[in-house]
Amino acid sequence: MEIKYNSQRLAYPFFVSMLILFALQIGFGLLLALIQMDPDLLKGTFNFNVARAFHLNLAIVWIVTGFIGTILFVGPILGQRDVRPRWLAILLLIAIWIVVLWSIATLPLAQVGIAGWVGNTPWLQQGMEFLEGGRVTDILLFIGFGIFAYLTLVMFPKKVKRWNELHWGLAIGVVGLVGVWVFTMIPTKELDLQEYFRWYVVHYWVEAVWEIIHITLIGFLLARFFGADDKEVGFAVFWGISLVVLSGLIGNSHHYFWIGTPAFWQFWGSLFSALEPLPLIFCIWHVYLDEKHGVTPIKNRAAFYFIFGSALFESVGAGVLGFTMTMAYANLWEHGTWLTAAHGHMALFGAFGLLVIGAAYEAVRQIKGINRFKDGMSKLSFWMLFVGLSGIVGSFAFGGTKQIYVYRILGLDWWGHQIRPAMSQARVLLGVFAFLFVLGGIIVIYDLLTLKDRAISETNQKLLDSKLQTRGTISWWRRSMTQFEFAVWLSGIWLFGLIVTAGVFSFNLHSVRLGDPTIPYIILGIGYPGLLIITLVFAHRFLMAFEQRQDLLQVVQNFSVGGQLQIVDIRNKAEKGGEREQLILDTFNRLSYGEAFMVLSDRETGCQHHTLHKILGTTFAWEVLEAGPQQWKVKVGKLN
Amino acid sequence: MDIEKEQKARKVAIWVIGLMTAIWVVLSVFSFTDTKDRVRPRTENITFEGVTALKGKQVFQAYSCMDCHTIVGNGAYFAPDLTKIYEKTGPAWLKAYLGSPGTYPTKAIVDIQLKQMLSKGQQLPADINTYLEEFPGAKERVEDRGGIKALMPNLQFSAEEIDALIAYFIYTGKINTAGWPPRVIADPEVVADQARKLEERSGIFRFMSPSAANTSQSADNSAATAASPAILGAQVAKQYACTACHSADGSKVVGPTFKGLYGTTVPLADGTTAIADDAYLAQSILEPNAHVVKGYQQGVMPSFKGTISDDQVSALIAYIKSLK
Numbered sequence: 020m021e022i023k024y025n026s027q028r029l030a031y032p033f034f035v036s037m038l039i040l041f042a043l044q045i046g047f048g049l050l051l052a053l054i055q056m057d058p059d060l061l062k063g064t065f066n067f068n069v070a071r072a073f074h075l076n077l078a079i080v081w082i083v084t085g086f087i088g089t090i091l092f093v094g095p096i097l098g099q100r101d102v103r104p105r106w107l108a109i110l111l112l113i114a115i116w117i118v119v120l121w122s123i124a125t126l127p128l129a130q131v132g133i134a135g136w137v138g139n140t141p142w143l144q145q146g147m148e149f150l151e152g153g154r155v156t157d158i159l160l161f162i163g164f165g166i167f168a169y170l171t172l173v174m175f176p177k178k179v180k181r182w183n184e185l186h187w188g189l190a191i192g193v194v195g196l197v198g199v200w201v202f203t204m205i206p207t208k209e210l211d212l213q214e215y216f217r218w219y220v221v222h223y224w225v226e227a228v229w230e231i232i233h234i235t236l237i238g239f240l241l242a243r244f245f246g247a248d249d250k251e252v253g254f255a256v257f258w259g260i261s262l263v264v265l266s267g268l269i270g271n272s273h274h275y276f277w278i279g280t281p282a283f284w285q286f287w288g289s290l291f292s293a294l295e296p297l298p299l300i301f302c303i304w305h306v307y308l309d310e311k312h313g314v315t316p317i318k319n320r321a322a323f324y325f326i327f328g329s330a331l332f333e334s335v336g337a338g339v340l341g342f343t344m345t346m347a348y349a350n351l352w353e354h355g356t357w358l359t360a361a362h363g364h365m366a367l368f369g370a371f372g373l374l375v376i377g378a379a380y381e382a383v384r385q386i387k388g389i390n391r392f393k394d395g396m397s398k399l400s401f402w403m404l405f406v407g408l409s410g411i412v413g414s415f416a417f418g419g420t421k422q423i424y425v426y427r428i429l430g431l432d433w434w435g436h437q438i439r440p441a442m443s444q445a446r447v448l449l450g451v452f453a454f455l456f457v458l459g460g461i462i463v464i465y466d467l468l469t470l471k472d473r474a475i476s477e478t479n480q481k482l483l484d485s486k487l488q489t490r491g492t493i494s495w496w497r498r499s500m501t502q503f504e505f506a507v508w509l510s511g512i513w514l515f516g517l518i519v520t521a522g523v524f525s526f527n528l529h530s531v532r533l534g535d536p537t538i539p540y541i542i543l544g545i546g547y548p549g550l551l552i553i554t555l556v557f558a559h560r561f562l563m564a565f566e567q568r569q570d571l572l573q574v575v576q577n578f579s580v581g582g583q584l585q586i587v588d589i590r591n592k593a594e595k596g597g598e599r600e601q602l603i604l605d606t607f608n609r610l611s612y613g614e615a616f617m618v619l620s621d622r623e624t625g626c627q628h629h630t631l632h633k634i635l636g637t638t639f640a641w642e643v644l645e646a647g648p649q650q651w652k653v654k655v656g657k658l659n
Numbered sequence: 660m661d662i663e664k665e666q667k668a669r670k671v672a673i674w675v676i677g678l679m680t681a682i683w684v685v686l687s688v689f690s691f692t693d694t695k696d697r698v699r700p701r702t703e704n705i706t707f708e709g710v711t712a713l714k715g716k717q718v719f720q721a722y723s724c725m726d727c728h729t730i731v732g733n734g735a736y737f738a739p740d741l742t743k744i745y746e747k748t749g750p751a752w753l754k755a756y757l758g759s760p761g762t763y764p765t766k767a768i769v770d771i772q773l774k775q776m777l778s779k780g781q782q783l784p785a786d787i788n789t790y791l792e793e794f795p796g797a798k799e800r801v802e803d804r805g806g807i808k809a810l811m812p813n814l815q816f817s818a819e820e821i822d823a824l825i826a827y828f829i830y831t832g833k834i835n836t837a838g839w840p841p842r843v844i845a846d847p848e849v850v851a852d853q854a855r856k857l858e859e860r861s862g863i864f865r866f867m868s869p870s871a872a873n874t875s876q877s878a879d880n881s882a883a884t885a886a887s888p889a890i891l892g893a894q895v896a897k898q899y900a901c902t903a904c905h906s907a908d909g910s911k912v913v914g915p916t917f918k919g920l921y922g923t924t925v926p927l928a929d930g931t932t933a934i935a936d937d938a939y940l941a942q943s944i945l946e947p948n949a950h951v952v953k954g955y956q957q958g959v960m961p962s963f964k965g966t967i968s969d970d971q972v973s974a975l976i977a978y979i980k981s982l983k
Contacts (some may be wrong), residue, residue, distance in 0.1 A: 059810075062812045066725050066727075067735070068723045068724070068727045068735065071726045072726050076798055112869075128721075129721070129722055129726070130722075132721040132722045132816070134717065136717050139717070141717070141720060144723070146719065146721060148734055151723060205934040208702050208703060208713055209699060209701060209828075210834065211699060212691060213716075214733060215687075215690070215691075218732075257669060264679075265672070268676065268680065269683055275731055276837060277836045278731045278733070278834075279731065280691075280835045281697065281837075287682075287686065311889055351838070351840075354732040354840075355732030355733070356736060360736060425857065427840055428839060428843070429843065429849070429850045430843030430845065430850065434738055434810055435808075435810050436861050437858065439810075439853055439861065440858070440860045440861035443861075465723070497934050532799075533849070534849030534853070534956065589857075594935050657752060
């Protein structure tokens with residue numbers, strides 16, 4: 020897919036803004052990691068809580084800015100019309116920056132205790148985790164989200180009947196974004212009600228609205244990348260969203276276990292939020308299926324890396340890590356410790372951050388008129404962010420485990436002399452991985468902003484393609500991944516997830532409660548590193564297989580271009596009885612990897628494609644060169 | 660795929676989602692409706708020194724406390740959970756601490772706050788030792804941490820904000836958190852042993868726990884002999900943790916610094932000035948709110964009248980004199 024509508028280019032300034040805000044956000048993250056190491060750093064000048072308010076708020080703002088960029092980019096294709104009115108989109112961009120500048124001015128007021136209370140309404144800032152902005156910020160954001168929803172909806176067909184699942188997904192997403200935001204503005208006098216509504220925003224954003232947008236965008240992007248059928252993607256999107264709502268709606272109860280609401284929430288929260296991983300498993304399964312669906316090489320492998328990373332981390336960070344702590348008797352111990360931060364970082368950046376970065380890669384490529392680009396730097400940054408994030412999560416998990424023992428089991432609560440020393444190695448690790456992560460972040464920002472410098476000219480591209488290695492032995496890592504193997508990897512990830520769950524539950528054991536941490540330390544010491552390592556190895560395996568498949572698709576596409584392609588003429592074979600298919604199969608079986616031939620037919624070739632798919636699975640390339648009306652030409656190539 | 664079947668399944672899914680929403684609404688309404696067995700505590704009905712917990716909630720939010728601390732477990736995990744802090748430490752320790760959160764208060768300071776609260780007719784244990792028995796968190800804090808630097812920045816709360824926060828912590832203590840955090844049933848010997856090991860270990864990562872370095876210092880000085888009034892005064896200052904608020908090096912903490920104070924002309928909040936001589940300093944110790952220095956909070960410093968002896972006051976003045 021290439022740029023079709025001029026207004027898709029409007030996405031570019033949003034992506035640039037997103038990258039600037041992302042840089043700020045990870046800068047504050049690094050500062051927080053440094054303060055974790057030296058709590059006196061900037062104390063009194065720029066306190067931890069202010070830095071954290073920036074870290075959290077920017078996380079929301081840059082990701083939403085990325086969503087806006089992505090939807091402005093894909094919306095015109097979905098709606099088959101330009102973004103309009105144009106000035107409103109520009110106003111939205113200005114609004115984002117006004118909110119950012121206003122927040123920079125108001126959030127530090129927490130240091131001197133000014134919230135701007137008028138009655139029971141805090142106008143300047145409100146000191147609520149994730150929603151630190153005051154009412155002025157809330158109203159500005161409400162208007163901004165409203166504009167965003169309007170811009171999205173007017174792009175779609177006027178008749179709702181003509182909408183498909185992707186339209187519905189994005190529509191529910193953008194309207195939900197505004198709808199849920201209203202709850203941040205309800206003034207409350209009691210803490211339980213305050214927290215009750217705060218989670219409406221936070222939970223229903225990340226575990227409903229954002230996830231719906233996430234699923235829809237992944238569906239859309241993969242359909243475009245790999246030519247998957249809109250109907251099949253629509254099916255996946257509908258059931259993905261339904262599962263999100265079915266589990267996530269009542270799943271919000273897991274925030275209501277200990278905030279002063281009745282104990283019955285423990286039942287509902289444990290049950291439904293344990294189901295919350297289902298849509299995420301469903302999503303990554305479809306990423307696998309869609310990736311195999313591609314029959315021509317994609318131009319943007321880097322974007323797929325990030326999109327795959329997003330689905331994987333959503334499955335591991337939100338799904339598995341969320342599951343490990345969501346049931347009441349595990350949550351009892353995990354709640355209020357670093358284990359929550361472990362889950363939060365992977366779920367938020369991993370799932371949503373990586374997605375918008377992936378979308379930015381594709382959008383920037385098209386907007387800048389790049390065909391293909393050297394993606395070494397992009398992939399390097401991907402792996403740095405991947406390892407950095409995993410390390411950050413591991414550090415939080417490590418520190419959180421110690422914290423539960425010292426703080427909750429032993430009941431020691433002297434931060435400076437007991438809790439901090441117990442967690443100090445974890446803090447050092449956190450700093451190291453935060454540094455690696457920030458480096459990866461800087462590279463990805465630089466890469467995206469200067470992507471044009473790495474565009475590959477057509478002659479160079481041919482040179483590169485000719486070097487692609489396809490024949491000879493393929494290393495195990497690059498071999499095609501079967502559904503069975505994929506399922507084994509997922510099961511492995513879940514196995515470690517269950518080990519972690521058992522570890523968190525084991526704090527309930529009487530011997531542990533009496534003061535012996537051996538059992539949870541051993542179980543979690545296996546579970547967390549195991550989970551992070553298997554995730555990393557799986558990602559490597561998956562992406563290597565993806566690279567191999569793409570290389571082969573590329574080779575097939577280039578196979579004897581300009582030269583003579585062996586022609587398999589099926590025109591004089593009978594249509595029924597499978598003679599046509601048999602001929603194609605026989606020829607196919609004589610091919611080496613990366614070779615291709617051309618089928619010449621006098622009819623639609625859908626039947627043959629279908630049969631081949633049944634027998635060969637996804638091991639062949641199928642590029643339609645000519646589609647009727649007199650003759651049909653299909654290039655068939657052999658993949659592994 | 661069978662389109663009709665699919666359509667049917669989708670309809671069912673949408674109905675189930677509707678049902679879930681209904682369940683959700685019912686549960687929510689139940690949660691916030693008072694019953695005979697379950698009454699939600701209300702911030703407007705809980706006060707401390709005439710300030711409501713609602714005001715406390717606003718102060719808590721204004722300083723964005725939950726972006727370092729946690730409350731009902733939600734927040735930043737960078738500092739202790741505050742939900743049950745009142746039950747642990749009681750109001751006198753909280754008042755002493757919040758006046759100068761950069762340093763843990765000593766027993767003497769908590770005692771002064773307790774006496775003031777008692778004089779205002781508060782229902783509290785009549786003497787400091789009973790108070791510490793009743794609030795073991797306060798006992799542990801004054802005994803182990805008294806006078807030691809805390810990690811919290813000095814936020815310079817006003818007297819009203821402190822009372823408001825205490826009211827809020829009384830309120831949060833009344834919240835029924837359904838058994839969270841879990842009760843500690845660990846063997847006290849294991850706890851003591853682990854605590855000792857951790858405090859030793861805090862030395863390994865000393866660069867990361869600056870406050871750890873202060874422990875040994877504070878232990879040393881108590882052995883010093885009282886040779887001159889100024890040295891005696893320094894000990895008194897330590898006992899009452901004066902330097903938690905008044906620095907000896909010229910920096911501003913909560914109150915004015917001691918360094919170079921003696922003999923200077925001090926601008927007061929009412930527009931007049933005073934000379935920092937013996938009489939002024941003595942009055943500032945015994946009736947601190949009679950004349951507040953311009954730019955500082957009224958009502959934060961407790962009166963030391965009745966707690967501190969005349970000799971100690973003279974020693975303190977000698978100590979301040981010595982800090983040039």
